[in-house]
Amino acid sequence: MTADPHRKPGGMSDVAGHAALLDGPPRDVGQLAAVVQGVLIHEHIASTYGVDLSAEQHAEAHLRAVGDMLDRIARRDGRPLTVARPAGERVVGVCRHFTLLHVALLRRQGAAARARCGFAGYFENAKFLDHWVTEYWNGAEQRWVLVDPQLDPHQRKLFAVGFDPLDVPRDRFLVAGDAWRLCRDGKADPTAFGILDMHGLWFIASNVIRDVAALNNHEMLPWDVWGGMTDKDSELDLPFIDRLAELSSAPDRHPDALRAAYRDPLVTVPDTVFNAVLGRPDRLG
Numbered sequence: 001m002t003a004d005p006h007r008k009p010g011g012m013s014d015v016a017g018h019a020a021l022l023d024g025p026p027r028d029v030g031q032l033a034a035v036v037q038g039v040l041i042h043e044h045i046a047s048t049y050g051v052d053l054s055a056e057q058h059a060e061a062h063l064r065a066v067g068d069m070l071d072r073i074a075r076r077d078g079r080p081l082t083v084a085r086p087a088g089e090r091v092v093g094v095c096r097h098f099t100l101l102h103v104a105l106l107r108r109q110g111a112a113a114r115a116r117c118g119f120a121g122y123f124e125n126a127k128f129l130d131h132w133v134t135e136y137w138n139g140a141e142q143r144w145v146l147v148d149p150q151l152d153p154h155q156r157k158l159f160a161v162g163f164d165p166l167d168v169p170r171d172r173f174l175v176a177g178d179a180w181r182l183c184r185d186g187k188a189d190p191t192a193f194g195i196l197d198m199h200g201l202w203f204i205a206s207n208v209i210r211d212v213a214a215l216n217n218h219e220m221l222p223w224d225v226w227g228g229m230t231d232k233d234s235e236l237d238l239p240f241i242d243r244l245a246e247l248s249s250a251p252d253r254h255p256d257a258l259r260a261a262y263r264d265p266l267v268t269v270p271d272t273v274f275n276a277v278l279g280r281p282d283r284l285g
Helices: 029-037 055-062 066-076 095-108 153-158 176-184 201-215 238-249 255-262
Strands: 040-042 091-093 113-120 128-138 143-147 173-175 193-195 272-275 280-283
Touching (some): 040 095, 066 091, 113 176, 128 173, 128 201, 173 176, 176 201, 193 201, 201 238, 201 255
Antiparallel strands (some): 113 128, 113 173
């Protein structure tokens, strides 16, 4: 287990300058997930909470850094994060925002935590949908545990989730590398993996790259596109993605090789990425 690189906030997960908001947070993984749920609302599930989002609120889903998310939270309500906001006053994001804020709070307390990009099999029958979750090191059990910090009681009922979201089974959430390997071995159908009308091996490959970046503390938006990503199966470098999938499926087995893989220009997050939702280049920083 190589936890140290995942213990300190940095880059997207840096919470510096927001001490007032972070007063007195709980240390428990589940309680921290509840804190996140009390300040964020999922863009595509907001209506089930009775919330009609404005255009300005929809735009919040494009915030990348935790610092920017906390700025927006504080602008709306300066009380500590432990005070849950009414649903309509929460900052808008998607699964990746819930995960990144959860990871940032865990890291601030010195816990080893990282964001994982992959596919969840619990939102739609027979489908594995594009999704992000937290992975943290449970020292007592000496294992990495998956947590879905997005799944509050409302969503657990909405999606009929029967497992504990604080210990998501590995067959219910597949990190992108595991999904890729299953499909490449003929054990899963690539068309079952994706979101909306986007699915297939190319989509899985893009998430493999996003997961490798996240494991190197570059947790990008789910629709950020760069480097070796493509929307055509025919353009995939299969051996290259095979290698990335192998490294990211077991990231603590060969950490130096994983860091080296991130330095490849096809994987490294550049200064400018393409925001596929807004259809424009976005300069980072």
